[in-house]
Amino acid sequence: MSVRPGARFDLDDYAALVEAVLARGYAIQDYAGADPAARDLILRHDVDFDLQAAVEMGAVEAARDWRSTYFVLLRSEFYNLLAPASKTALLALLDHGHEVGLHFDASLYRPDELIEAAAREARMLGDWIGRAVTAFSFHRPNPERLSDSIAVPGMINAYDARYFRAMGYCSDSRGAWHHGHPLDHPALSEGRALHLLTHPIWWTGSGNPQRRIEGFLDQRTALLDVEAARNCSAYVPRRS
Ligand SMILES: [Zn+2]
Structure with a gap:
């Protein structure tokens, strides 16, 4: 019996999963261009741990001419964007045609600081990589923050209702499809857009x-x- 794409969690398997969605008439789009009512596919990656894993994934995508968005943390203990290897990694992602967005840890701020803090982090990241950062995603958002999503002027919030509710949304959080496999998502049978979130750490390395x-x-x-x-x-x- 053949193994279903997206069940093995390695980079070939990731490519097979995306190809299976594309085979249903989908086309890859970025956040600005995706239409919830169309067969558009947004490839999103939240980089919680490993920038090198992101680079590996980005190379697999670029080899197929796919463009995606990598959301990176500014205030993480796991990597330092200002370290030499991190700069190389960020430039590699950009060279491959991917977008770099801000992965924003709202738990580090008071609620009344969030909008200014996200805008400030995006400016810092944009200065560092030499191009405007126009999208952000929350790191480990709590349910209240999702329903009451913040609007940062000039930026796309990846958890905005347009991307989180009007489109089908599917995530590999905690290294599995806990809320259903992407190919089973009702959006696919309805011909609506799919917003697919994967974390590079789950598709590189091996084991559980x-x-x-x-x-x-x-x-x-x-x-x-x-x-x-x-x-x-x-x-x-x-x-x-
Ligand atoms: Zn995260």
């Missing part, structure tokens, strides 16, 4: 979600170990 995050943490620790030794001769790498 626990193991994939452990693999990322191991890599990150190894990198910090080398960097500590490079920056301080009093430190001997543990892994040398």
Whole structure:
């Protein structure tokens, strides 16, 4: 029996999943161009952990001439956008024709600060990558924030009702299709747009979600170990 696309969670499988949606008459669109009533497909990625995984995924998409949007965190402990390798990763995504959006952690702010904070983070990110950042998505949004979605002037909110309700919305949160497989989404049979959110960490590496995050943490620790030794001769790498 053949395995259904989107069940194996690797990059070939991701490509097969997108191809299966395209085979139903869908065309890939960006946020500004997508029409909820058309067979449009938005490819969205929230980069919660690993920018290198995002670059791998972006290369797979670019090889097929697909364009997507990568939402990146400014205030994460897992990666630093200003680090040299991160800049290289961001430029690689842009070189492949993808958009870079702001992944915004609203839990770090008071409710009355959110609009200005999102606008400020988007400006900072835009300055750093040398182009305007016009879309944002919430990191781990709470249900209240989704129903009462904030409007940031000049920016697209990926959780706006247009993208979250008028379009079919499907996410691989926690490394599985907990709310249904994308190919089973009613939007596909109704010919409505599909907003597909995938997290690069779940499609690279191997094993279950626990193991994939452990693999990322191991890599990150190894990198910090080398960097500590490079920056301080009093430190001997543990892994040398
Ligand atoms: Zn997130």
